[in-house]
Amino acid sequence: MSSVHEEAPVGTGSTFSRRLGLLVAVGLVAVFVLGIFLTEPDQRINPDTGEIIGQFDAVRLLYVHVPTILMAYLAFIVTAVGSFMYLRKKSMAWDILAYSAAEVGVVFTFLGLLTGSIWGRPIWNTWWQWGDVRIMTTLVMFLMYIGYLALRSVEAADPGIQARRAAIVGLIGVLNIPIVNRSVEWWPNRTIHQRSTFLEDKFDGLTFFTLMLALLVFAGLFSWLMMHRFRLGWLQHQRDTEGLDVAISARRAEAEGQFATVAVDGSVVDGSES
Amino acid sequence: MREALLIAGKDLRVEARSRIVLNQVAPFAVLVLVLFGFAFDASVETDALVRFTPGLFWVTVLFVALLTLQRSVAVELGDSAMSGLRLSGVSGVRIFAGKALAVIVQLLALEVLLVAGVVVFYGSRVSDILLLVLTCLLAAVGIGTAGSLYGVLAVGLGVRETLLPILLLPVLAPVLIGATKAFDDALGVAVVNGWAWLSLLAAFAVAYVVAGALSYGLVLEDM
Numbered sequence: 001m002s003s004v005h006e007e008a009p010v011g012t013g014s015t016f017s018r019r020l021g022l023l024v025a026v027g028l029v030a031v032f033v034l035g036i037f038l039t040e041p042d043q044r045i046n047p048d049t050g051e052i053i054g055q056f057d058a059v060r061l062l063y064v065h066v067p068t069i070l071m072a073y074l075a076f077i078v079t080a081v082g083s084f085m086y087l088r089k090k091s092m093a094w095d096i097l098a099y100s101a102a103e104v105g106v107v108f109t110f111l112g113l114l115t116g117s118i119w120g121r122p123i124w125n126t127w128w129q130w131g132d133v134r135i136m137t138t139l140v141m142f143l144m145y146i147g148y149l150a151l152r153s154v155e156a157a158d159p160g161i162q163a164r165r166a167a168i169v170g171l172i173g174v175l176n177i178p179i180v181n182r183s184v185e186w187w188p189n190r191t192i193h194q195r196s197t198f199l200e201d202k203f204d205g206l207t208f209f210t211l212m213l214a215l216l217v218f219a220g221l222f223s224w225l226m227m228h229r230f231r232l233g234w235l236q237h238q239r240d241t242e243g244l245d246v247a248i249s250a251r252r253a254e255a256e257g258q259f260a261t262v263a264v265d266g267s268v269v270d271g272s273e274s
Numbered sequence: 275m276r277e278a279l280l281i282a283g284k285d286l287r288v289e290a291r292s293r294i295v296l297n298q299v300a301p302f303a304v305l306v307l308v309l310f311g312f313a314f315d316a317s318v319e320t321d322a323l324v325r326f327t328p329g330l331f332w333v334t335v336l337f338v339a340l341l342t343l344q345r346s347v348a349v350e351l352g353d354s355a356m357s358g359l360r361l362s363g364v365s366g367v368r369i370f371a372g373k374a375l376a377v378i379v380q381l382l383a384l385e386v387l388l389v390a391g392v393v394v395f396y397g398s399r400v401s402d403i404l405l406l407v408l409t410c411l412l413a414a415v416g417i418g419t420a421g422s423l424y425g426v427l428a429v430g431l432g433v434r435e436t437l438l439p440i441l442l443l444p445v446l447a448p449v450l451i452g453a454t455k456a457f458d459d460a461l462g463v464a465v466v467n468g469w470a471w472l473s474l475l476a477a478f479a480v481a482y483v484v485a486g487a488l489s490y491g492l493v494l495e496d497m
Contacts, residue, residue: 087492136451143444150440151427165427168489169441175481 012231020224027217034210035063061119063210067218069112069138073177074222075105076145083170086163095163096233098170099152102145104225109142124192133183134193141176148173159240277364281372286379288349295380299341303384306334307391316396323396325464328457331392332413332450335385339417339446340439342380343425346373351429356494366491370422374486378418385410401462405469409456412475416449419482426493448478 013021042059043052082098085091116135117127129135152166184191289295310330316323323330350356359369389406392398400406421442428437452474459468 136447140444140447143447147441147444150437154437164495165493168427168492169424171489172445172485 012228012235014227017224017227020220020227024217024220024224027213027220031063031210031214031217034206034213035060039207039210040204055123058119058122061115063214065112065115065119066211067214068108068115070215071218071222072105072108072112073181074219075101075108075226076141076174076177078226079105079145079148079170080174083167086167087171090160092159092163092237093234095159095167096237097230098167099149100226100229100233102148102152102170104222104229106142106145106149107225108222109138109145113138113142129192131190132192133187133190134180137176137180137183141173141180144169144173144176159237275368275371277368278371278375281359281364281369282375282379285346285349285373285376289345289376289380294345295342295384299338299345299380300384300387302341303334303338303388304391306337307388307395310334311395320397324398327392327396327398327461327463328454329450330396331388331457332453334388335381335413335417335453336443336446336450338384338388339377339381339421340442342377342384343421343442344435344438346377346422347425347429360494366494367487369494370419370486370490373426374418374422377422378414381414381418382410385414398461398463400460402460402468405456405472406460408472409453409460409468409475412472412479413449413453416475416479416482417446419479419486420445420449423482423486423490423493426490448474452478 039060041054041056043054043056045051046053078101079098082094082096082101086094086098113135120129121127148166148169151169152162154162156162156165184193307330311323314322314326350359364372389400389410393400424442424445425438428441452471455466455471456468456475458464458466459471
């Protein structure tokens, strides 16, 4: 076995990522317990009619829905930064970072759409709402990044070509984020999504704490996934370039072998015959 | 600008002589309209076709645009035409402008054909001709510029035919939405302010003119 193989790690984990993973796992359990059992369901009394209104238990889904979609935004911003830096520095590490983040971002976007759909069934009485501008813009963003992944996963003759084209699409794609995020403000009459309620002081303490904890835990989860995905991408890159290195050294050895033969045949290269 | 016009002229001359657009793409466009007629059973549901004409029209335009864009890229692949173009010393921005312009002109011609098609086959009536013309124009600019950029991104990867639709169609979603709404008004099938939707089409066109001008040259480098 060559030394290159012996140095290669057997997994994508490290002491730090294992600790982070453990912490995230504990955090997810905590969010689960807080979100499902300890926080209050959303119910208020309509002051006019006196009947009880609200989202009831469905509101608990927001502890997952809001963090997943925010992590998707973060992921696509990382993709854009990685793409921009790749175009400037031409370093494959930036390209791998961009690609890894896009993949993680697509997973989070899908989870955001999925949890939103499950939440919409009891609240809006429909799995899918075509007229809602935020759902539409999120869906378009999702499909555009599927396209990005499709483009990036096609092998080009030169990995640089592949990376450069993906970088351009990755940079254009990030324009989706302000559109998705602001859509409910721009077209308020074309959405049944609630507008940004973060800064309004209408949560009780534990609900607010659970949401913040969920955000933190999901940020940890995002980092953990990114570490593993980036290392995987880096190992793939090493494997691909290692093949090239091996081929080059093999050609070199071959050339040296021919040289030696020539020398034994009595050429001027080796003067030992005299 | 003169160089861009030269490139656009070259592309249009190639199309005029090869007649691919005339003999294949244009008949395909009409064929899609006819197929929608069968799918919606126009013999029974005549109203449905009129009501959905704007959407069907623009979906057809997107399909046809994919073919036109594939063609626009394919003409540069034979005989290393792309290398010739790059060696000519024309900047990436101008090549982009020329290629996009040729696509826009072809799209406009196909849109005229399709408008005639929906009037004849679906019985649609044009109630606001100016809005209709402006919608066609802005949508063609948006599709032509975004399509030329993504078309060249998919080149040389060996899977152009399958990659371009998945890359481009989500990008063109705003054009489909905006142009359909504007046509709702222009064809008088729904109460909607079509002029307001023109701003979406215009914003899209401007965004992709800028994006294409900035990045087309980068992609050309590695062809």
